[in-house]
Amino acid sequence: MATLTQPDEKYIELYGPTPNFTPAGGWKIGDPDKLVKTHCCFCGVQCGIQLKVKDNKVVGFEPWEEFPVNQGKLCPKGVMRYMQNDHPDRLIAPLVRTKDGFQTAGWHEVMRKTVKAIQDVQKKHGKDAFAFLGGASMTNEKAYLNGKFARIALQTANIDYNGRLCMVSAGAANRMAFGVDRAANPWSDIPLAKVIILAGTNLAECFPILTDYIWRARDAGAKIIVIDPRITPIGRTADLYLPVRPGRDSALANGILHVMIERGWTDEKFIAEHTHDFDQVRELVKKYTPEYTEKITGVPAKSIVAAAELWGPAESSILLHARGIEHHTKGTENVLTYINLVLATGRIGKVGSGYGTITGQGNGQGGREHGQRNNQLPGGRDINKPEHREFIAKFWGIPEPELPKQGLTACEIIDAIERGEIKGLLSISFNPLVSIPDSERTRKALEKLEFFACIDPFLSETARYADVVLAGSLQEEDEGTVTTGEGRCVRLRNSVTPPGNARVDWKIICELADRLGKGKFFNYKNAGEIFTELTQASKGGAIDYSGMTYEKIENNMGVFWPCPSPDHPGTPRLFEGGKFHHADGRAKFHAYEYRPPAEDVDADYPLFYTTGRVVSQYLSGTQTRRIGALVKQYPEPLCEIHPLLAAKLGIKDRDIVKVTSRRGEIIVPAQVVKTIRPDTVFIPYHWPGKKAANLLTNRALDPISKIPEFKVCSCRVEKVADAPAKPTAQPFPQQIR
């Protein structure tokens, strides 16, 4: 039983999160020894940045204006990212669980303990009773290695990653519609578009650098349509804002397409020559009149018509979406209905015209490509396809029958742990206690594990439950590649070595493999050798990196896949000439009737509850809740509530409110703002414990992609106390550090 042996305060005292306000060596350290050109570790834009290094510590940053994507621009996370290095909370040695917390241990001891536990669990309960959870903030090299380690060393089917919580519904939809999962266009196409739809993307807070791309389009006369239940900073200046009711996205897209068809704004030639199945869609959307769609979506009929009038006849256009339409039990369906809007116009695969999902995690794109998913092998291959299995088994040098079959996805793994079917877990770069819906069930599951090991640079809230914590590495302590949200593979350089007795992640995994008797498959001298193997494993696959080398990536400031041969320049724009990646070269329309979310409002829980991010925090906050300046910027979660609703509930700004769902409750200050639908409340999700927005969310899964429904469930809100005399939280406190 892996229950906590100490109160939370004790773990916080020893392992943080401690907000760090001072760089290594203080503010007067003088000139750095070197400037390392690398990338920010937060979000899928992967801004270029130069880290200042002195005495093997990252002491500051300097903008890298030559890197073409961000040209020196950064968001506050990027500016302050260096403060995670030389951090007081940093794990500098492995830890083992004791009856009163943790004690540090040597590598031999923790390795021996971990390997013995893996073997014991698997002997007693079968290979698949030991699961592996990876992450999409890690390099391509590690994503590849995780998959190979689980299949060859652990021989478990149950490997998945936290990208399952991110954009897998978009990935599934992209494969269904286009035959490949990647943004169709480089971001440099955005400023060339004349109409842009931003559906469910709080772009200015989650991918701040892309704001400039949107506004360069606007400078050139583009019209911007924003679809969101909240007026986010990018929504503020939209030409057309559609305040969609949570959980109604597919109906809205069907409604817009209805008007486009009625007015003749479809490209029938493109549809006939390059797509399948439009007739079903044409038939389906007949009933989605603006009035019918208004009833479902809460978006005025005239705004639906206005959206069609802008989008339909546009000369060029880009449609971008993110978690807002993806985090649903019909996430895949939502994305496919929006893709219909793109395919119907034929405006894809062209300069300034196309489509993309904006991937959220640092390596959200690359992390989902190289085989750390439950159903995927390197090169984007399918673990269920005999010829794909054969190729990879041969490449790895194992008999095909030994290659495990498809296993469970991330949330299903947590469910299986809760049911007692999975007994052991190794996780890296994943904090499910904060990031998976229905946190209390996640906690109960963790408590049931017979053995739990974590590889992490910091002790996350989840890692407190571990039996063994293997002190791993931060992004700047390793090297490798990541693939950005536009499909550009970029190079990360190591700035420093891991402190103390901590180790680079991939070396930890390789040693575990060796001790599990599979060392000959994991014999790498450096990350570069893993990359070379990864590129060769991808050869001929849907996701082909085989023409890439570190040198080529560096010389070109990144290379877009597919890049199938050494002389291939890479592919910034997909689908040129209407050539899609299905076997017959055509794209597919999908006709999906709107269906309601898994949990809708009712008399007991009359309000919509939705979650998201703030600009100063990244994901579960394992890194960013330790950076003082970012903590001060938005110290604790606030519940956004419209004044109209607030007045009905007797709530004033900064009053303390309790938000309750069928799964839990959270007590936070109210932020009374007109920027949210009056039937919806919003709480950002970066905090743990009693401040975890995911105490309330619904772990209902999309049947296709198994993404959970973070973006809609039902709740009720009540006031529990007056606002404190002095506000407890100001989003922008005085900046004196």
Next chain:
Amino acid sequence: MIATATENEFFLDPSRCIGCQACVQACGECGTHRGVSMIHLEYVHRPTGVQTAPVVCMHCEDPTCAKVCPADAIKQDDNGVVLSAAKSRCVACSNCVLACPFGVPKMKAEIDLMMKCDMCYDRTSVGKKPMCATVCPSGALYYGPRDYIEKHRREAAVNEFQFGRQTVRTKVNMMTSPELTALPFDVLDFLPWEDKDFDPFALARVRDGAPDAANSAVWDEPALSQRCSGNCTCH
């Protein structure tokens, strides 16, 4: 002192601001600032919207802050950059804080010194952009040639402001709707948002600095029916 079209100038466009605070955080990271940011960023009025305004020093040609300083602590350099109060002279009286028409200077109470944006002297003097304008992800802060702005932006750059009878010309340009040549400000136009009468003693009680005026987009606020009170010389 008028810059040529290809010389680098500072352009401020609050309508582009996304409130991310990258500028504020980055300011503190500039070599000589040692973790202390010299600029600030405020919501214009969070209850009604997400519009924010970054507040950097406008570097007035004839700076009011310097004129009201009883200790003659605020100096301009040869390039017209208005500097933070000289440590040896500043008496921490806050006259500058109250007098600045743009709400720029802040009193650092813990060190009894007025500190403000000096347009990153240590960077601009060696040909780099100021830190805030380098990192700003949305183009709200831009440092570069006027050529670029005129070619790419729809808004027009203005550097003349009318505060009642006082005309203020600044080194920093404010981006405004194209038909405006000078920006008329009446502070009163910014005040009735809280649905209560203006309390002239509020400042004395909170000492939080003057209201920030640096935002053209607030004219969109429905409560503000007029672009100008009509009491100024712009009419």
